[in-house]
Amino acid sequence: MRRFLLVGLGGVMAVPLLAHTAPTSVAIPGEATAQGDIAVTIYQNGQSLVQDTRRMNLPGGRSKQEFPDVSAQIRAETVTLTGPGIGIVEQNFDYDLLTPAKLMEKAVGQTITLLRTNVATGAETRVRAKVLAANGGVVLQIGDTIEVLRDDGLPVRVIFDKVPPNLRARPTLSVTLESKGGMTPTTLTYLTPGLGWTSDYVTLFDDAKQTIDVQGWVTLTNNTGTDYTNADVLLVAGNTNQSGGRRSFQMPYNPSTGTIDEAGTESNDRERLGDYYLYPLSERTTISNAQQKQVSFLDVKAAPARSTYEFNNGWLATNEAASAASVLKFSTSRGGGLGDQLPSGTMRVYMRDKRGDPQFIGESRIEATPMGSAMSIRTGEAFDVKVKSIVEERTRLSSSRWKTRMRYEITNARNNAITVDLGQNGLWGDVRITEQSQEGKRISADRVEWNVPVPANGKATLTATFDSRY
């Protein structure tokens, strides 16, 4: 039934639009589309591939076919039209748009009608005028006199006999093709920017049970200026490289989100395209212009998670007490985790208050994460856990060595014991730790980390002495 309707419309709309002089009457504007069976593949770097299969009633031989209802941001250079018995002569993308100024410019040398209205009596007089020039103002020849249009500020209707042939209401894609004629299924393929997707994760953390419920949503955004009606949608997770093009996009700046502690090594049977994961939407859907659409793709209940704290000190300096970061750790592995890949997006974490209502406790960007990864999400700064760093002593050992004794005071105003991962950065390679009150782990040449237990409603002190060049 619907297909039948589309066939009819496709036929009507394929006639060159400017040939329409009789008004078309369609019941509700905004409803009809010339699109056929449409498939949209959306990538995460702002590119999308649109495949539009239209059944067109083609005349035999050479004809010019216009394609309305393609993306308003179409990358015209990427257009391909295929179909049985079709040969392409040329493809055109015309964007000379019809505006009053253009209309006037193109009327230079031609004759137009002026309809003047007498402001006192309402009487109308009609004169023919020749447009001599349209540079800033419009210079007209009326009979033997030369005038500037509307220099007197009085009302005058300017009526043009015709619209120049290649001025269009919208940028228009047209293809000149050769065909045997008849009803032909044609497939139009092109790339367009303005369609994108990301993921949004809703994570509910249960502090008592130390578990998380995670729902994943893909969020599509359409800013192309065009609706995609009843489309078959496929999402590709991963960024394809891209160069050139009329609207060329650089690879987006993708800093590490610091959310993957240990990259996973598991795989599942999710469909892939090379190194990208595919997320097909299970049902056809309409993506309207200026619309944001969300469809669920992940729902995991009661995966184990634990909350912990982290603090990074930049360089050996005295700093006021500052809050440690609250960190949520969990896994994406099949056993004991979310059991799926996570496409990049934003994870929002909620937690129930005393009445049992979920409240927002923070969000973090996550990057595309393989299955089996150990993850840590920084949700925010802990009100009750603070770290103060103090330079206790700084002495010069020799002309090139300094001794710096640091004290770190960690306070915990919570009524449970916690562990804070305290990191000291900026050690360069040659800073030696000559003394420390607790064994630390030299993660890299630049950084040392201590896991400091802090009692409930208590305080812990860590001291370390560094031997450095500066």
Add this chain to the structure above:
Amino acid sequence: MRGLTALLMMSLASPVVAQTVVVSGEPEAVSLTVYRGQKYGNAPIDPNWPTGYALVTETRTVTIPAGESVVRFEGVAEGMFPESAIVTGLPRGVKEKNRDARLLSPLGLVDAYLKREVKITRTSKATGIARTYDAIITSAPGGAVILQTGEGYEALHCTGLPERMGFDKLPANLSVKPTLSVITQSDTPTTAKLTLTYMAAGFDWQANYIAQVHERGPDGKSKVDMFAWLTLANGGNQSFVNANTMAIAGEPNRVARAVQARPTGGGLQLKCWPQQRTHQVPLRGNYPYPPPPPPPPYTAPPVYMEADAEAIMVTGARMRAEKSMSPVAVVVAEQENLGDLKLYRIPEAVTVNAKGQKQVAMLVKPGAAFDQLYTANIEDHAGDESNDSFPMTTLFRSENRAEKGLGLPMPQGQVMVFENSRYGPLLAGQTNLKDRAVGDELEMAIGQASDVRYRVTKISETRERQRFRVQVTNARNSPADVEIEIPFELRGSSKGVTKIDGVPTWKTTVAGNGEAVLFYEVKLERN
């Protein structure tokens, strides 16, 4: 059932399955949790542009027919982050969430009526007679409407005549406001109680403390009544009636939002050939219009206290001395822990008005013990060779502990310090407080004491060392506790100098109408 459920059969752009549109007009119950925004330099909340956000949870009842239906949510906060919306309570869950931002507007109408018939009505200014013509919109690219009439082609509003367009029907898919809707399915007609949760911009809150200092003790011990308002602001156009209202202290992490669907629509900006004078119209009218000027900054009306001032004159000082700056709070926000954040719940449902600011008491701690002292840092006037004396800073210090009469989490905010005098409580100073957990040290610097001064004099200098004298003078008739930080590596030991948090600090008590002197030596490191 207050949730308006208008059922209209409407075929949307995807007429594969007939979808019933169910409109959920307004929530029955709403709860609002406000999170703080970043404020530059402890500035107060900007009521016109609150930088924080809120989590809104609404309960709505809708009647869903059998089959597939679209539930449209109206009356949500306009700062909504649609990507954060969570809808629960539907019998078979949510198939799709959509947020449409094609707005019903002059531009939206012209866009939808491209290549369609509209009516043009021209009214004669002289006779008042209106004539209506049929026309087809042949062009609607941004800046122009070109009409095809029976006589030829014309451009709308380029004639100087009063003319207007008329449209037959409302185009499909245009919304009055950006609207969130969900597609859902049901086997049978059901009445469902939904919960809609979303985050929205345009809210903010902060704590506003009032610290009233009772008589300063001669030993430097003072009793201070601590009181705090929870000040929350809603900068949006949506009121929240009888809302279960909460505020969250602490810093939840936030990240930049992904690309958003941009609302389409707006006014028609028509560009024409010259209308009045030739020079008024640019050669090519394709330059973007400058943005409209920003609204004038909000300035609070000046508060004149003339009536009050007169009352002092007439009734004398005694009346004012009895007034207290700490209000008596009947409703105090209740605090609970939410993970590593602090949640303050207003115990009664309150109405948070659109474009409104609201204050509820959140902390009442009368009689907290504070120590009063005078502080300075030698580097405050580094580079000043004048050998002048400088006033020291008056500071109130305590610890956020129950023994001191405190012992509650204290969220960051502005502090107004009042001191009792013969004329009643007077403003002694304003300061800011950062987030203070239980057990943290509290310091409120309230102003400069011109009677307690210090002077630093360099006595001698060699290649390795500089020798200084610090002199503190006290013109008050009570002893002054003094702390001066000397942030250098000192040679030898000076009496009364200890390291506090790694910084050598001179602590002493200067007798009333007396003075104290310290000598110290700074080691110079020269390469």
